[in-house]
Amino acid sequence: MNDEPDLTEPVISLRGVTAELGARPVLRGIDLTVRRGEVVALLGANGSGKSTAIRTIVGQVPPTGGEIDILGTPRRRFKQWARVGYVPQRTTAAGGVPATVAEVVSSGRLSRARFGLLRKADRTAVHHALDLVGMADHAKDSVDALSGGQHQRVLIARALASEPEVLIMDEPMAGVDLASQEVLADTLRKQVAAGASVLLVLHELGPLEPLIDRAVVLRDGCVLHDGPPPKAVGQHALPGHDHVHPHTPADAEPLRMGLLS
Numbered sequence: 456m457n458d459e460p461d462l463t464e465p466v467i468s469l470r471g472v473t474a475e476l477g478a479r480p481v482l483r484g485i486d487l488t489v490r491r492g493e494v495v496a497l498l499g500a501n502g503s504g505k506s507t508a509i510r511t512i513v514g515q516v517p518p519t520g521g522e523i524d525i526l527g528t529p530r531r532r533f534k535q536w537a538r539v540g541y542v543p544q545r546t547t548a549a550g551g552v553p554a555t556v557a558e559v560v561s562s563g564r565l566s567r568a569r570f571g572l573l574r575k576a577d578r579t580a581v582h583h584a585l586d587l588v589g590m591a592d593h594a595k596d597s598v599d600a601l602s603g604g605q606h607q608r609v610l611i612a613r614a615l616a617s618e619p620e621v622l623i624m625d626e627p628m629a630g631v632d633l634a635s636q637e638v639l640a641d642t643l644r645k646q647v648a649a650g651a652s653v654l655l656v657l658h659e660l661g662p663l664e665p666l667i668d669r670a671v672v673l674r675d676g677c678v679l680h681d682g683p684p685p686k687a688v689g690q691h692a693l694p695g696h697d698h699v700h701p702h703t704p705a706d707a708e709p710l711r712m713g714l715l716s
């Protein structure tokens with residue numbers, strides 16, 4: 456018997472996916488595949504449809520056409536959500552709900568808990584997830600008291616608490632301080648080394664660059680490029696860098712890489 460994972464097996468597959476938001480076509484026929492063990496970056500300018508693509512996969516936006524499979528099962532029949540970790544865009548997750556770090560991360564374990572009760576093994580997994588992102592010492596802190604980077608670490612720990620084999624992350628590095636970026640890159644490296652498959656929306660490859668196997672670039676709801684990640688020429692010379700940055704002078708020409716121009 457061969458126990459080696461099948462590296463050609465798609466864990467996420469979108470074929471001809473279309474979606475609308477407020478009657479406006481936002482995805483106009485997206486093909487996207489993540490194979491087992493792959494790390495795929497989803498890149499593109501503001502508003503190109505990256506978040507919407509991710510949200511169709513996790514079921515937050517209903518597609519109007521096309522097909523989505525998760526771990527070999529059509530999305531509408533897929534039920535094994537404990538096998539999938541999702542990190543939403545941070546702005547949508549703060550919510551002002553009073554909770555401790557441990558409570559938020561424990562909520563990510565409920566999909567594995569029998570009868571909704573966390574047992575010793577579950578609490579160990581929660582502690583391990585906190586440890587992975589360097590937040591074990593903050594377990595009892597209120598999430599309201601955390602910095603942006605710490606908050607993002609907690610959301611990632613919540614996604615890791617169910618020990619998922621597929622990770623879907625929407626801009627995990629957005630608004631994250633350098634120290635936290637390094638921790639997150641290291642966490643992701645360990646997950647990938649352990650066999651996880653990853654789809655992540657990024658503005659720039661940054662410290663994750665060495666991990667990225669393939670880049671899919673969206674423009675205006677269509678796939679513009681699907682292949683090797685673009686090489687960074689300078690700090691900002693990456694696709695998506697006609698992104699609006701608050702520090703960019705109004706008259707500065709946006710840096711582009713050709714893919715988006």
Ligand SMILES: Nc1ncnc2c1ncn2[C@@H]1O[C@H](COP(=O)(O)OP(=O)(O)OP(=O)(O)O)[C@@H](O)[C@H]1O
Pocket residue numbers: 476477479481499500501502503504505506507508
């Ligand atoms: N609820 C909504 N109703 C109508 N249009 C929306 C809604 N949410 C997003 N949009 C529009 O859909 C388009 C795609 O948005 P989406 O968030 O998927 O882009 P994105 O590539 O993730 O952008 P960003 O990098 O800014 O996060 C944008 O033009 C956005 O303005």
